[in-house]
Amino acid sequence: MTKSVGADSRRASTDSSELQSERDSSGKGKRLWKKVKYQLVEYHSLPAYLKDNEFILAHYRSEWPIKHIFMSIFTIHNETLNVWTHLIGFFLFLVLTIYTAMEVPKVVDSNTLQHLHDVLRKADMHKLREDLLTCLPSFPTLPDLHNFRDALKNSLPLTDLLTSLSNWHIVELLTNCLPESFSHINHTDNCVLRNVKDDMVSMIAPQTTRQITRWPFYSFMGGAMFCLLASSVCHLFSCHSKRLSYVMLRIDYAGIAALISTSFYPIVYYSFMCYPFFCMFYMGFITILGVATVLVSLLPVFDRPEYRSVRAALFFGMGFSGVAPVLHKLILFSHQPEALHTTGYEILMGVFYGIGVLVYAMRIPERWMPGKFDIAGHSHQLFHVLVVAGAYTHYCAGLVYLKWRDMEGC
Missing domain, CATH: 1.10.533 (Death Domain, Fas)
Structure with a gap:
């Protein structure tokens, strides 16, 4: 009887130890699976909706949960600098907006x-x-x-x-x-x-x-901040799922269109404030074109990599439409040093944006050395830096416009 009880006790102890061992193994297995599941992957392992740049070969996040994605802003992957280049730009323009409102007068x-x-x-x-x-x-x-x-x-x-x-x-x-x-x-x-x-x-x-109205200038600042923040959020969260990627890209395109449209508001309004017909004509045209660009960008067909050049051409054409009011301004105010000064800034802005679009569309420099620029230096990061530089150049032009019209009025 005593031997039987002892045997049962030993079997129960053994079963308990095996069960605990299985639980420990299961826990370790789950933790290991999580580590493996949320590791960075290579291009060939991505779902189709995340395959955008075939020359960036590794360090991708793929279908991570929101919590892990949010924390990845502080880790190294191939989107880290894409997120931070425009996030820093957003805070830069937020500070510039506050500074302008308080100090420019x-x-x-x-x-x-x-x-x-x-x-x-x-x-x-x-x-x-x-x-x-x-x-x-x-x-x-x-x-x-x-x-x-x-x-x-x-x-x-x-x-x-x-x-x-x-x-x-x-x-x-x-x-x-x-x-x-x-x-x-x-x-x-x-x-x-x-x-x-x-x-x-x-x-x-x-x-x-009277102080000249500021809404065209602050519309541009708001458009720039919206574009930069939308771009950062898009690059951070697009890897979550196909549905969220679609939504994020729509917001990103809307931000780009908003930046381009509002960039012409200071140019047109302060150049032609004494010529109401031209002022309304140019501002109406660029606004309608911007809205149309956003609507066209909502079509899913523009998500495909083969339409990358079409997307770039669409936004490039939208920016090129600003050449007419700038030339018109030079004809009307050729005797004004402010007109030449602002045009110099606007040409420099166009150069920054134009180079950025070409770099983005042609995938330079990673197309020359695939895999070498996965973390830093690839085309989208360079494009982001050039966008911030172009927007800041336009901010400088806006300050010249404000001073010019504050002093001379209409």
Whole structure:
């Protein structure tokens, strides 16, 4: 009886040990399967919808769960730099948008006041001081008039005193206290003072009366941010499934069309704001073309690798449509340095975008050495860098437009 119980106990212990061993093996097997399942794979192992670039041979993510995909933003694979080049670009333009909204009016004022300092150095400060002292009592609206007059009498630097006033009060002083002629000074000083008045009134007055509308500029900034963020999200999550890949590509195409369309808004609006017909014509045309491009891109047929050149040509043609308003601007404002300045930026922007499209369509440089640029340096990464460079160049052109129209208006 005792032997039987002992045998049963040993068998139960053995069965328990075998069951625990099986559980441990099963757990290790599942963990090993997960490690194998979510390893990077080669091109020939991909499902058809992920086969886009036959010259990138390895380091692909294929049908991973969302959690693993999200964490892969911090790991190395052949999409890492595609994600980060445009994600960094998105944050760059977010910072530029905030900076422009807060600082650009101050930058304009600073440049204006620096010009005031330069032109006032040409005048006879002693005679100008006397005329201002004579004129000041007629300005009851001037803030802290008594202190300003005392500082003027104490021979403090005149430019420092003027820069302490608001733009509007500087305009009042220069317009009313610098008459067309001064009987007590010579002709040269009189001309200098008149130039001071004319220069400063023309530069400051438009800024004090109204600031030009900013919506075309911020539309471009919004379009750029949408494009860059959509591109990053697309490259990060497209490997999840065929359905999500389709949705992500649609959003990516919409972002590209938005960037191209909104890029022409500052060009057209600020160039032709005094010509409403041309302004509405060009802006309407580029908007309709952008919407049409998005709609055409929704067709599944454009997902196929053999239509890569067609996609590139479609967006390239959309960008090329901006040549007409730029040439028209040069004809209308050939005498304006701002027109030439902005056109230089726009040509550089077109060069960046054009090279980017050619690199993307021709798969340079990986087509020359397949497998050598899987992680870094392949065509899509270069395309992303060139897109950010082109968008930043256009941002610089936008600042010139804002300053130009703020100062001159229509």
